[in-house]
Amino acid sequence: MITIYGSEMCPDCRNCKINFDKYHIEYEFIDINESLKNLKKFLYYRDHYKDVFDRLIQIGDIGLPCLVDGENVFTDWETYLRNL
Numbered sequence: 001m002i003t004i005y006g007s008e009m010c011p012d013c014r015n016c017k018i019n020f021d022k023y024h025i026e027y028e029f030i031d032i033n034e035s036l037k038n039l040k041k042f043l044y045y046r047d048h049y050k051d052v053f054d055r056l057i058q059i060g061d062i063g064l065p066c067l068v069d070g071e072n073v074f075t076d077w078e079t080y081l082r083n084l
Contacts, residue, residue, distance in 0.1 A: 005042040006065035013065040
């Protein structure tokens, strides 16, 4: 199952959830604004998967939604859906 780190305030995160629901993809959504524990989990991925996040950080993006599927960490949920 995919874990999505995001925020209910983020339009991209909300669109990701809507589309995953539409295509019946199971996921766990972790809102990084709910607790510092959730924020720390997201920051772990952002700090340790620099190949995924460096470009986003350079343009001032937070990197949400962040999707974790096993060892795979990615932010491009639209391409993920197209490749199903």
